[in-house]
Amino acid sequence: MHPPSDTPSSTDLAGAIERALTACAHLPGALLPILHAIQRELGWVPTEVVPPVADALNLSRAEVAGVISFYHDFRSAPPGRCVVKLCRAEACQAMGADALAAHLRATLGVDFHETRSDGAVTLEPVYCLGNCACAPACTIDGRLHGRLDAARLDRLLAVPATKVEPTA
Amino acid sequence: MSATVYVPRDASARSVGADDVAEALAAHAAARGVELRIVRNGSRGMLWLEPLIEVATDAGRIAYGPVGVDDVPSLFAAGFLAGGDHPLRHGATESIPYFAKQQRLTFARVGLIDPVSLADYEAHGGLRGLRAALALEPAQIVEAILASGLRGRGGAAFPTGIKWKTVLDTAADQKYVVCNADEGDSGTFSDRMVMEGDPLVLVEGMIIAGLATGATQGYIYLRSEYPDAAVALDQAIAAARAAGVLGPDVLGSGRRFELEVRIGAGSYVCGEETALLESLEGKRGIVRYRPPVPAVAGLFGKPTALNNVVTLASVPIILDRGAAYYRDFGAGRSRGTLAFQLAGNIARGGLVELAFGVTLRELLYEYGGGSASGRPIRAVQVGGPLGAFVPASDFDLPLDYEAFVAKGAIVGHGGIVVFDDTVDMAKMARYALEFCAIESCGKCTPCRIGSTRGVEVIDRLLAGDRPRLQLAVLRDLCDTMEHASLCALGGMTPYPVRSALEHFPADFGITAAAHGGH
Ligand SMILES: Cc1cc2nc3c(=O)[nH]c(=O)nc-3n(C[C@H](O)[C@H](O)[C@H](O)COP(=O)(O)O)c2cc1C
Ligand code: SF4
Ligand code: FES
Numbered sequence: 001m002h003p004p005s006d007t008p009s010s011t012d013l014a015g016a017i018e019r020a021l022t023a024c025a026h027l028p029g030a031l032l033p034i035l036h037a038i039q040r041e042l043g044w045v046p047t048e049v050v051p052p053v054a055d056a057l058n059l060s061r062a063e064v065a066g067v068i069s070f071y072h073d074f075r076s077a078p079p080g081r082c083v084v085k086l087c088r089a090e091a092c093q094a095m096g097a098d099a100l101a102a103h104l105r106a107t108l109g110v111d112f113h114e115t116r117s118d119g120a121v122t123l124e125p126v127y128c129l130g131n132c133a134c135a136p137a138c139t140i141d142g143r144l145h146g147r148l149d150a151a152r153l154d155r156l157l158a159v160p161a162t163k164v165e166p167t168a
Numbered sequence: 169m170s171a172t173v174y175v176p177r178d179a180s181a182r183s184v185g186a187d188d189v190a191e192a193l194a195a196h197a198a199a200r201g202v203e204l205r206i207v208r209n210g211s212r213g214m215l216w217l218e219p220l221i222e223v224a225t226d227a228g229r230i231a232y233g234p235v236g237v238d239d240v241p242s243l244f245a246a247g248f249l250a251g252g253d254h255p256l257r258h259g260a261t262e263s264i265p266y267f268a269k270q271q272r273l274t275f276a277r278v279g280l281i282d283p284v285s286l287a288d289y290e291a292h293g294g295l296r297g298l299r300a301a302l303a304l305e306p307a308q309i310v311e312a313i314l315a316s317g318l319r320g321r322g323g324a325a326f327p328t329g330i331k332w333k334t335v336l337d338t339a340a341d342q343k344y345v346v347c348n349a350d351e352g353d354s355g356t357f358s359d360r361m362v363m364e365g366d367p368l369v370l371v372e373g374m375i376i377a378g379l380a381t382g383a384t385q386g387y388i389y390l391r392s393e394y395p396d397a398a399v400a401l402d403q404a405i406a407a408a409r410a411a412g413v414l415g416p417d418v419l420g421s422g423r424r425f426e427l428e429v430r431i432g433a434g435s436y437v438c439g440e441e442t443a444l445l446e447s448l449e450g451k452r453g454i455v456r457y458r459p460p461v462p463a464v465a466g467l468f469g470k471p472t473a474l475n476n477v478v479t480l481a482s483v484p485i486i487l488d489r490g491a492a493y494y495r496d497f498g499a500g501r502s503r504g505t506l507a508f509q510l511a512g513n514i515a516r517g518g519l520v521e522l523a524f525g526v527t528l529r530e531l532l533y534e535y536g537g538g539s540a541s542g543r544p545i546r547a548v549q550v551g552g553p554l555g556a557f558v559p560a561s562d563f564d565l566p567l568d569y570e571a572f573v574a575k576g577a578i579v580g581h582g583g584i585v586v587f588d589d590t591v592d593m594a595k596m597a598r599y600a601l602e603f604c605a606i607e608s609c610g611k612c613t614p615c616r617i618g619s620t621r622g623v624e625v626i627d628r629l630l631a632g633d634r635p636r637l638q639l640a641v642l643r644d645l646c647d648t649m650e651h652a653s654l655c656a657l658g659g660m661t662p663y664p665v666r667s668a669l670e671h672f673p674a675d676f677g678i679t680a681a682a683h684g685g686h
Contacts, residue, residue: 028468029449072433089603090354090599092512132357134180
C-alpha cells in the first residue's frame, strides 16, 4: 500500500477517523492504536484528527497533540510515494551505514527527515531494525532489506524511484 | 516423490531473499512434478548463512546456505531433496559446530518447528511447563522461578521471582502481565527471533506468569519495527485461543488469561518499563518516578508483572524441567543461559545461546569467526547503546552480570556489536550522546540538555578548541548525567562515552602530552 501524498479530502479524513474510532476506541489506552489506524489509512496524522479523537476519548486536545508529537512514527506531513528508512544505529554503522547514508542523500537528492519536492521519496533514519547480523539494513515501503551496499541499494530503489503514482 | 523443505520466515532471512527462494523452490518443484512441502520455520540463528534452507532426510535435516534464487536449479540438479552434495551444503544442521556447541534451552524450538502450529509446538515439548504450573499453587510457581535463579533478560537483571512475588502479594481486583517486546538496543534481535520463531513459548510463559501472580490480562508491547513478529504473534495467539490454551478457561482449568499485542510507535525510551506503561495507557512515553514500582502499581495503577520477552520465554522450560535443571547452567549469580547476539562487523553473525560464563573471546572468534572485514577487532559494545565499549585487551572477560559490572560494563540484553580497527571511537562517543538527545523523554535536564551539550563539547574537542577544558567539561557532564538522571537512558549514556575516552584517547586527539598539557 502506498499512502497518498496529497492532503486527504474531508470525507477521507472523516471516514478514516470514524473507522479508527470504531475499531479501537473501546480498548483500554486506545490512543496509540487509533493513531496507528489513522496513519495506516492516510499515511500520516493530519492535525485535523486532534479534536474528534480528543472528544471521543475524553482527553484534552493538548494531550492528543502531545502524543502525536512525542512518537517518531507519527508523521505530521504526508510522506513521499516511497519511504526509505535507513538504520543509523551502531551495528549498521560498524558495517558502513554512514557511507550508505551519504550515498542515499546524494542519489535521492533528499536529506533525512525530508520528502523530495516532487513527492517521490521520503528519507528517514531508524535506530535498529533487529537485522544487526545482516547489517547494514533498511526498509523500503516497510519491507526489510539486509546486507546492503550502494549497488544493492540502487537496485532496490530503481523500482520505487520510477514508480508511477498509485491510483487510490 | 514428496519432500519437505524448511525456508525461514524470520525477518532477517526474508531481508536477504528467503521469500524469493521459497517461491523459486516451489516453482521448480512444480515444473519437475515434485511434491514439495515448504515449511516457513524460524531461523536457526546462523544468520550469516541466511537464507539457510533445510531438507528433511532420513539422516536428519540437511542445511544449504546462503541460498539465492540463482542457486535453486543447481540444488535440484544436485539432488538436494535427498541431501545431495552441493557447494552450499553444510551437512546436518545440528552438527554445524556453531549450532552443535550451543546450549539451547529457551531457543530449543526456534528454527526447528513451524512457529504457529500448536501441534508442532506440543510435539516438541510445548505446553508441558503450563500443565505443570496448573498443578501448582501460585506461590509454588513463584518459588520455582526464584529457585531457578532467573534474572530479567531485558537489561537490569532483576530476579524475576522477587518481582512476581511482589505482584502475587499485592492484593488487587485486577493485575496484569506485560511483556516488554520493545527491543530497541542496537545489536539485539533475540526477542525478535523468539517471537518469529517460537511465539507460542512466549504465550505459554505469559500464561504461567498470570497463574503465578493472579493476573488475568496480558499485553505484549511490541516495537513497530517488528511487523513480522506482529504477524507471528497474532497467528500464535489465534491458535492458542482456538485450542482453549488462552481464554476464559485455560486448558480446562477454570483459570482465565487473555492476551493482546500492542504496537509501539518508534520510541527507544518506551523500552524503559514505566515509559512503556505510560505508552500502553495511551500517553507520551515519559518515565515515571519510583516508587511505586510497577509490581505494586503498574499498568492503570494495578500490580503488573513486567518482563522481557526472553525472560518470559525462559519460564516454560523451568516449570517443565525443574528449577534445578535451569539453575545448574551458568556462573556465579548469573544462572541459566543467555542468548548472545553477534552483530555488526562479524564474519558469522547470529544468535548463540550458552550458559553464562563464556568469554567474549570465545564468542567473537570460535563462534563469530572474527570480523567480517578480516581486519582486527578493535572494540565491542556489549548491552546496547547504553553499554560500555570493551577493548580487545578485555576479551577474556566472562559474560556474567557481576564480572561485567566490576569492569564498568554491562551484559544487558546480550547484544554484542563488533567494530574493526577502522572505527573512530570519538565518533561513537559522539553518537551515544546524540542518540540520547534524540530519544530522551525530556523529564530530566541532564539527559535532555546535557546530551546535546555533550555532542557540542566533543565537536569542539575534535576541532582542537581548548582540549583540556573540553575534556574536563565532558567528564563533568558525564558525572552529572549519571547521578542526576531518573532512568538509565541519561544515567548510562556516560558508559559508552567514558569507556571510549578511557580506552581510545587517541581517537579524541588526546595524546599522552595532551592529557597533561595544552
Ligand atoms: C532507556 C531504556 C530502554 C530499555 N529498553 C528495554 C527493551 O527494549 N526491552 C526490555 O526488555 N527492557 C528494556 N529496558 C529495561 C526495562 O526497563 C525493564 O528493566 C525490563 O523490561 C524488565 O524486564 P526483565 O526483568 O524481564 O528484564 C530498558 C530500560 C531503559 C532505561
Ligand atoms: S534520564 Fe532521560 S529518558 Fe530517562 S527519565 Fe530522565 S529525561 Fe527521561
Ligand atoms: S543496528 Fe541496524 S539493524 Fe540493528
